[in-house]
Amino acid sequence: MAATATKHEASDAHPRYPRTFSPLDLGFTRLKNRILMGSMHTGLEDIEGGFERMAAFFSARARGGVGMIITGGIAPNHEGGGGAKLSTPEEAARHSIVTKAVHATDPEVKIIMQILHAGALANTPDCVAPSAIRSRIGRFIPNELDSEGIEKQLADFTNCAMQAKAAGYDGVEIIGSAGYLLSTFLVEKTNQRDDEWGGNFENRMRFPVETVRRTRAAVGDDFILIFRIPAMDMLEEGMSGDEVIQLAKAIEAAGANIISTHFTWHEAQVPTIATMVPRAAFAEVTGRIRKHVSVPMITSNRINMPEVAEEVLAAGHSDLVSMARPMLADADLVNKAFEGREDEINTCIACNQACLDHTFSGKLTSCLVNPRACHETLLEAKPAKVARNLAVVGAGPAGLAFAVEAAERGHQVTIYDAASEIGGQFNLAKRVPGKEEFHETLRYFARMIDKLDISLKLNTRADAEMLAAGGYDEVIIATGIRPRVPDLAGIDHPKAIGYIDAIVGRKPIGRRVAIMGAGGIGFDVATLITHAGPSAAMDIPTFCREWGVDFANHPRGGVSGVKKHINQADREVFLLQRRDSKPGRSLGRTTGWTHRLSLARRGVQVLGGVTYLKIDDAGLHTLIGDEPRLFDVDTVIICAGQEPERTLYDALLARGISAQLIGGAHEAVELDAKRAIAEATELALAL
Structure with missing residues (x-):
């Protein structure tokens, strides 16, 4: 039975979001609105006491207004994941802790468990696949399934769904994309069988279709069954647009209530969730399938x-519409939208640093802009027993995060900053093409400063005498960092400029450039100075050209080859580092490869093992290994690290004034907003 939207009288429709806040009737049940929290593996599934923490995590999102929640992926058997699984009544009992908590918070919210069989990507030598073909990113060569093995996997899927129903879930989502088991049956590259489960596409799609058919038969008609379809693989040997539509029709006929679209395999070389990707870039692909x-x-x-x-x-x-990471950033996103408080939304900036980077590194998931995500039971904000008068010096990410958390608890907070605007290092980041979302975080903090009546004193360089006279109970030093100036002959030569001057455009940059330092800042500078024209993050056609995506024609996998960088600046750039290791090693695990690949396509030469000798009229003199090399460049941009800015802190201690360091002022090994905001949040909650 097709789902229908419940009709509203004009007076009932939301004035700004009439479609978002219209219910969806599935026949046997109803979704209260059109926003769901998509699947995110949190890591809580695998730790002691994790289900209680998951209950608090998902309950916060239910309280925040979503219509449906989909959990992180749970394997149907050992070979499907090597970690969290659901196959026994005892395991179902643990899951019921989560479902009971969500339904107690809001009985209207539907909670769905995602069944994820990782196939060749499973972290176990017992992993299985249609053919014994190792993934480029997999640890093991999978075991090829025989007929008996296929029947076992099908039975395990249905058993997992039945256990989910027994645990109190309102439905399951079967993920058939991303290079996991079901999607490897669909593509010839990974399915080289010649039996009834391989060969032509009708045979190749038989396994996922049969999975849906048997699951529906097992759970009955009053249970939500979602299938996550590989709408665009982002692989040259992936599925064609016609095959995706054929699969969607077959999945519907097999009994799915809802079809969810997913984009890219994990091993594909097209970014789909990084901040450099335009908003809603892939929605049109879903729309084409929806017509069928x-x-x-x-x-x-x-x-x-x-x-x-x-x-x-x-x-x-x-x-x-699925919002996964945005629900990490702000559990109350939906309620804030409904109430017209959009400017109070702590927006996901798609940095991936505390969510997906953590997931793929075996750490607990959280969020850079909201460290409380997945730590709700550990970082609970309670009203302060005694309101204190606090000074915060520095309006960068650490200072802002501390000020907002402390003010929300009832403390009186004053922020001092010598700059004319809040943001600190975020004001540099937001200038880099692909990092435009950083504007949203600063908008959020500006709104919260106003809402919480935090006293903000910009263009004010606080000193020890001023703070002593203020009578503050505590002073929080969030003065950040100062760029490190290396001890190098010629460092004051006109060719040499600091990275801040380069980013804000205070000094001219020549056509031939050497960048000293290949950390995150070095990569950002290289991205900025090699870019011209619109940012790919703000323009879908530009994004498609840079990453070889063809939304219009949907060739196999959706990719047609990278086009010439028409937005490339006319510069020759050398990105250098002292360490003789892979440049960019400090970049995020899920986004670092995109930065390296993008710069390589722009012709940036990245070199390690460089010893810097001097800068003079001829350029930058170096040794690479034992071989002298002169970089005949017009400009040398210094990205040689940072040092904590603690001058004020030392002056306060000398006066006997209590002060605490957070953010870059505390530790400046590498600019790290994730650590700075988490550290600030924890301190504000502890006062």
Whole structure:
């Protein structure tokens, strides 16, 4: 039965988001709105006491207004993951802790468990696949399934779904994308069978279709069954657009209530969730598939604000919008949108530093802009027993995060900063093409400063005498860093400029450039000075050219080859580092490769093992190994690290004034907003 939207009288429709806040009738049940929290593996599934913490985590999102929640992926058997699984009543009992908590918070919210069989990507030598072909990113060569093995996997999927129903879930989502088991049956590259499970596409799609058919038969009609379809693989040997539509029709016929679209395999070399990706870039692909099925469809990827969700729904691209990471950033996103408080949303900036980077490194998931995510039971904000008068010196990420958390608890807070605007290092980051979302974090902090009546004193360089006279109970030093100036002959030569001058444009940059330092700042500078024209993050056609995506024609996998960088600046750039190791090693695990690949395509030469000798009229003199090399450049940009700025802190201690260091002022090994905001949040909650 096709789902329908409940009709509203004009007076009932939300004035700004009429589609977002319209219910969706599935026949046997109803979703209260069109926003769901998409699947995110948190790591809580695998730790002692994790289900109690998951209960608090998901309950916070239910309280925040979402219509449906999809959990992180749970394997149907050992060979499907090597970690969290659901196959026994005892395991189902643990899951019921989560479902009971969500339903107690809001009985209208549906909680769905994602069944994820990782196939060749499973972290176990017992992993299985249609053919014994190792993934480029997999640890093991998978064991090829025989007929008996296929029947076992099908039985395990249905058993997992039945256990999920027994645990109190409202449904399951079967993930059939991303290079996991079901998607490897669909693609010839990974399915080289010649039996009834391989060969032509009708045979190759038989396993996922049969999985849905048997699952539906096992759980009955009053249970939500979602299938996550590989809408665009981002692989040259992936599925064609026609095959995706054929699969969608077959999945609907097999019994799925909802089809969710997913984009890219993990091993593909096209970014889909990084901040350099335009908002809602892939929604149109979902819309094309939607024309061929009658069940509701979910779209996802880089939809991080309510107005984007409403635009997607209004365009007819989907029936539901998935926001996974945005719900990490702000559990109350949906309520804030409904109440007209969009400017108070702590927006996901798609940095991936505390969420996906943690997931793929075996750490607990959290969020750079909201460290309380997945730590709700450990970082609970309670009203302060005694309101204190606090001074915060520095309006960068650490100072802002501390000030907001402390003010929300009832403390009186004054922020001092010598600059004319808040933001600190974020004001540099937001200038880099692909990091425009950093503006959103500063908008959020500016709004919270106003809402919480925090006293903000910009253009004010606080000193020890001023702070002593202020009578503060505590002074928080968030003065950040100062760029390190290396002890190098010629460092004051006119060719040499600091990275701050380069980013803000205070000094001219020549056509031939050497960048000293290949950490995160070095990569940002290289990105900025090799860019011209619109940012790919702000323009879908530019993004498609840079990453070889063809949304219009949907060739196999959706990729057609990278086009010439028409937005490339006319510069020759050398990105250098002292360490004789892979440059960019400090970059995030899920986004670092995108930066390295993007700069390589722009012709940036990245070199390690460089010893700097001097800068003079001829350029930058170095040794690479034992071989002298002169870089005949017009400009040398210094990205040689940072040092904590503690001058004020030392002056306060000398006066006997209590002060605490946070952020870069505390530790400046590498600029790290994730650590700075987490550290500030923890201190504010501890006062």
